[in-house]
Amino acid sequence: MQSGEITMIILLLVGLAARSNLISTCACILLVLQFTKLDFLFPYLETHGLELGLLFLLLSILVPIATNRISNRELLYNFTSLPGILAIIGGALATHLNSEGLKLMQIEPSIIFGLIIGSVIGIFFFNGQPVGPLMAAGVAALFFEVLSWFT
Numbered sequence: 061m062q063s064g065e066i067t068m069i070i071l072l073l074v075g076l077a078a079r080s081n082l083i084s085t086c087a088c089i090l091l092v093l094q095f096t097k098l099d100f101l102f103p104y105l106e107t108h109g110l111e112l113g114l115l116f117l118l119l120s121i122l123v124p125i126a127t128n129r130i131s132n133r134e135l136l137y138n139f140t141s142l143p144g145i146l147a148i149i150g151g152a153l154a155t156h157l158n159s160e161g162l163k164l165m166q167i168e169p170s171i172i173f174g175l176i177i178g179s180v181i182g183i184f185f186f187n188g189q190p191v192g193p194l195m196a197a198g199v200a201a202l203f204f205e206v207l208s209w210f211t
Contacts, residue, residue: 071084110162
């Protein structure tokens, strides 16, 4: 058994322990692809997986608008109210952090294991909600940036 397969099995177990269906499912899918010799799909997943994930995320977010569960009046309120303006600022900051996190993961792919372990710690000890490694990488990139100011 190769180190990548062992790491996927560890991630599967970590995902199960952390009650993170996404981590467990991803580890299982990658193991199945390896064991069935469909690993030629890995480069495609590596280059387009994030885009596919974001596509489905945006689809799920936009369904309430498409089905008229959110009215135009409610949408307008989000542009003119304090909570709405703060949400816009929060969204802009989050996307910037995600961008920095993506850069960090591309430069240092091995950091993903630490991000997942940190997420598990957050779930167990802080009653956190796993939102994915991209945001965790964004926060880590912010920490690295602040640390660079002092070194």
